[in-house]
Structure formats: structure tokens, C-alpha cells
Amino acid sequence: MSTLTITNPATGATIRTVPADTPDDVTAKVARARAAQPAWRRRSLDERIGIIRAFREIIERDKATLAALTTSEVGKPLGQSKNELNGLLGRIDFFLAESAKTLAPEQVFSEGTMVEVIDHEPLGVVANISAWNYPYFVGSNVFVPALIAGNTVLYKPSEFATLTGLALADALHEAGVPKDVFIPVVGGGEIGAALTSQPVDGVFFTGSYATGKKIADAAGKSMTRVQLELGGKDPVYVADDVDAAAAAAATADGAFYNTGQSCCAVERIYVHDAIYDQFVDAFVREVGGFVVGDPTDEKTYIGPLTRAAQLAVLDEQIADAKKRGAKVAAGGQRLDRPGNYFAPTVLLNVDHSMAVMREESFGPVIGIQRVKDDAEAASLMNDTQYGLTAGVYTKDRARAEKLLRDVDAGSAYWNCCDRVSPRLPWSGRGHSGLGLTLSRYGILAFTKPKAWHLRSPG
Numbered sequence: 001m002s003t004l005t006i007t008n009p010a011t012g013a014t015i016r017t018v019p020a021d022t023p024d025d026v027t028a029k030v031a032r033a034r035a036a037q038p039a040w041r042r043r044s045l046d047e048r049i050g051i052i053r054a055f056r057e058i059i060e061r062d063k064a065t066l067a068a069l070t071t072s073e074v075g076k077p078l079g080q081s082k083n084e085l086n087g088l089l090g091r092i093d094f095f096l097a098e099s100a101k102t103l104a105p106e107q108v109f110s111e112g113t114m115v116e117v118i119d120h121e122p123l124g125v126v127a128n129i130s131a132w133n134y135p136y137f138v139g140s141n142v143f144v145p146a147l148i149a150g151n152t153v154l155y156k157p158s159e160f161a162t163l164t165g166l167a168l169a170d171a172l173h174e175a176g177v178p179k180d181v182f183i184p185v186v187g188g189g190e191i192g193a194a195l196t197s198q199p200v201d202g203v204f205f206t207g208s209y210a211t212g213k214k215i216a217d218a219a220g221k222s223m224t225r226v227q228l229e230l231g232g233k234d235p236v237y238v239a240d241d242v243d244a245a246a247a248a249a250a251t252a253d254g255a256f257y258n259t260g261q262s263c264c265a266v267e268r269i270y271v272h273d274a275i276y277d278q279f280v281d282a283f284v285r286e287v288g289g290f291v292v293g294d295p296t297d298e299k300t301y302i303g304p305l306t307r308a309a310q311l312a313v314l315d316e317q318i319a320d321a322k323k324r325g326a327k328v329a330a331g332g333q334r335l336d337r338p339g340n341y342f343a344p345t346v347l348l349n350v351d352h353s354m355a356v357m358r359e360e361s362f363g364p365v366i367g368i369q370r371v372k373d374d375a376e377a378a379s380l381m382n383d384t385q386y387g388l389t390a391g392v393y394t395k396d397r398a399r400a401e402k403l404l405r406d407v408d409a410g411s412a413y414w415n416c417c418d419r420v421s422p423r424l425p426w427s428g429r430g431h432s433g434l435g436l437t438l439s440r441y442g443i444l445a446f447t448k449p450k451a452w453h454l455r456s457p458g
């Protein structure tokens with residue numbers, strides 16, 4: 001039997017070993033999901049929405065246990081695990097409120113005996129391959145609207161958030177989702193690859209660009225619908241008219257929340273020359289105040305990295321930056337303690353010759369670069385292969401909008417950052433992805449339209 005070992009990233013200790021799937025198990029699970037789909041689709045939309053409402057109640061009931069479970073395997077500070085669960089409730093509420101009207105058939109034409117209607121049919125069987133950093137958010141963005149729309153779902157949580165994924169499956173089953181309608185698939189990348197090689201009707205993926213590219217290639221060959229939510233190198237520009245300390249506090253939170261492991265974390269900061277020194281002083285002070293430590297302690301703000309392998313990526317980015325002239329204003333190295341800890345790090349004198357300003361860090365490391373004006377900031381913000389989010393801090397909304405219109409990113413932030421709303425489409429450009437989740441478009445993403453041309457006889 002295949003197994004998967006779950007490790008606590010704060011201590012390196014084994015939490016549990018769980019049974020994992022083999023490629024043959026995956027084939028059998030896909031067949032079960034295929035067989036179950038017609039009956040699930042035939043249930044009324046109201047019934048499916050009612051089951052998701054029951055799921056929401058279970059999440060609310062079990063919030064504390066779920067938060068502790070996620071913290072144990074992902075290393076997310078407990079307060080942040082709780083925040084994610086509260087955020088999950090808000091996202092489910094959005095889908096509960098919007099699905100019926102979004103999925104309702106729409107009459108778009110009527111003349112004489114002729115009527116035209118757009119209807120939204122489920123895709124069928126959907127594979128959901130997920131990341132570990134926000135396991136509740138990135139999973140539910142897919143499986144909640146997919147289930148409501150009448151799809152069956154094969155859900156492969158990340159191997160770094162498997163217990164959380166299995167707990168979500170239990171909650172959905174308890175709520176009334178049949179076991180063949182939502183099926184967890186357990187394993188690492190090879191099991192994800194086995195799933196994408198199956199005859200499914202859509203592959204919805206959240207993870208890195210490198211894996212996303214492989215999935216897109218596989219889906220292209222079989223002409224399977226594919227959606228990719230990938231990484232980012234999200235920039236923020238701080239203009240010269242803001243309160244430097246307030247902007248520093250906000251952007252430091254945007255860079256370091258979830259220990260910097262957010263797809264939309266602030267990954268590079270450009271600061272107008274006129275307030276650069278003030279901003280940097282305040283930023284370094286703010287970072288110095290972060291409580292680093294045991295993620296089960298409610299006071300902790302920075303926990304361990306989830307994946308030990310990322311420590312070496314950060315080491316390399318910092319060594320490369322230093323070699324090219326960067327100055328370390330805070331942190332700069334791993335912490336000498338058990339677990340995957342890296343000191344919150346601020347790099348100055350950075351430029352785009354350095355990997356730390358071009359490649360996703362996905363950890364508690366940020367570079368701050370001085371710019372002379374808005375034009376230089378806009379040009380640097382666009383100097384990337386990614387395009388997830390971009391932010392501008394200024395008192396002047398028109399100034400921010402002018403700048404952000406020219407930045408090729410899916411989300412634009414004025415005086416905020418590292419923010420996702422269920423009401424707005426979540427999409428990346430370039431290496432940040434393909435397709436979208438959330439908003440009403442993110443409900444329709446799990447459907448295929450049927451165009452009805454209806455002529456009544458006389």
C-alpha cells in the first residue's frame with residue numbers, strides 16, 4: 001500500500017502517515033465520479049445549494065479544530081488559520097447568495113414564435129489540484145461552485161495540506177454530498193499527474209508556474225478545459241504623497257502575512273525617492289516587531305515555512321542579491337532552531353538584475369527599490385513575466401488609476417494589497433495563470449453554455 005507521511009514544519013516531527021492513492025486507485029475514483037455525475041446533476045439547484053449551506057454550518061461548528069489541524073501540518077500561525085476559516089465562511093456566503101441567479105437560464109431574445117435562451121450545464125467530472133498555502137480558500141474557490149453547478153469533483157489537496165483536505169472531504173460528506181460526488185485523491189505530484197492523465201472534463205489547478213505549465217501541456221494534448229491559478233511577483237509602488245509609516249505598516253503586512261507564502265503577497269516594493277528613507281526606516285522597524293515562533297501560539301505572526309525545500313531558494317536569492325550589491329537591512333538567514341524557520345528579511349539597494357526582484361520568493365523576504373517617479377515605477381512593475389496583482393499607495397485616486405491601468409495584472413489595488421474578494425474575479429496574466437475563479441464569472445467557469453433556439457409551433 002502506498003502511504004504519505006505528514007510532517008510538522010515547525011518541529012520536523014512526523015504527525016501521521018496516511019494511506020495514499022496509486023495511479024490505479026485514481027483511475028477507479030475517476031470512474032466512480034463519472035458514474036455519479038448524472039444523478040448529482042439531476043438534483044435541483046436548490047438542493048445542491050442547501051447541501052453547501054449545511055457544509056458551511058459544519059465549518060462554522062468545527063472552526064477551532066480545523067484551524068489547529070491546518071496549523072499542525074502547514075505551520076500557518078494559528079490566528080491566521082482562524083482568519084482563513086472566517087474568510088472561507090464569507091466566500092461560501094457569496095456562492096450561496098449568487099449561484100441561483102447566475103446559473104438561471106437567461107432568455108436573450110423573443111420575437112414572434114422564436115425564443116433564444118442561454119442555459120448553463122455542468123462540465124461533468126472536474127479535477128481540482130490544489131496548493132497548501134491557503135488550503136481552504138484555493139480548494140473552495142473551485143469545489144464549492146463546481147458542486148453547486150452539478151459537477152462531480154476529484155479533489156487532490158497538496159501533499160503539504162492533506163489532513164486539511166481530508167477534513168474538508170469529511171465535512172462535505174457529512175453535509176450530504178455523496179461520497180462519489182466529491183472524492184479526495186491523496187498523494188504527491190505523481191498522483192496529480194495521474195489525475196490529469198484521466199479523461200476528465202476540466203482541470204482546475206492552483207500552484208506554481210512550473211507545475212501549471214506541465215498541466216497545461218497535458219490538457220492541451222487531450223483538449224481538456226484547463227484553468228491555472230499560479231504564482232506572482234506582485235509589486236507595490238509607494239508614491240511621495242503618503243504617510244510613510246502607515247504605508248510601511250500596510251505593505252510589510254502584505255509582504256510577510258502567512259510568512260510571505262501568499263500568491264498575492266507583496267514581493268517587491270518601489271518607493272518614491274522623496275520618502276524612501278522615511279519609508280525604509282518605518283518598514284524595518286515594523287518588521288523588527290514581528291513575533292516569530294511557534295505557530296500554535298496565538299501571538300505568533302511569522303511561523304515556519306511549510307516546505308523545507310524553500311529555505312534553499314531563499315538562501316540562493318539572498319546570496320545572489322548580496323553578490324550584486326544588495327544590503328541586508330533585516331534578517332538574511334535561516335533561524336537556528338528546529339523547523340523550517342527563516343528570519344524576516346529586508347533587502348535594500350536592489351535592482352532587477354537580482355533574482356529576488358524577478359522570481360517568486362514565496363517566503364519572508366522582500367526587496368525595496370528607490371525610484372525617481374511614477375513612470376519609472378510603472379516600467380519596473382511591468383518588468384516581470386507574472387501578472388497577478390499590483391498596488392499603488394498615494395492620496396490621489398486618479399494618479400493610482402492612471403498607473404495601474406498601464407500595469408498588466410489581474411487585480412489592481414489602491415491603498416491596499418494582498419487582498420482577495422469573492423465578489424471580484426481572481427485571475428492572473430502571463431505566468432500567473434489562465435482563466436479565473438471567484439465572482440459570478442467564477443461560478444460560470446464550472447459550466448458550459450447551451451444555446452437554445454426555440455420556435456413554438458404557430
Ligand code: NAD
Pocket residue numbers: 129130131132133134138156157158159187188189190191192193194196206207208209210211212214215229230231232262263264360362388426428432433
Ligand atoms: P506546486 O506546483 O508544487 O503544487 C501544487 C499541486 O500540484 C500539489 O497538489 C502537487 O501535488 C501537484 N503537482 C505537482 N506536480 C504535478 C504534476 N506534474 N501534475 C499534476 N499535479 C502536480 O505548488 P505549491 O507549492 O503547492 O503552491 C505554491 C504555488 O502556488 C506558488 O507559486 C503560489 O504563488 C501559487 N498559488 C497561486 C494562487 C493563485 O490563486 N494564483 C493561490 C495559492 C498559491
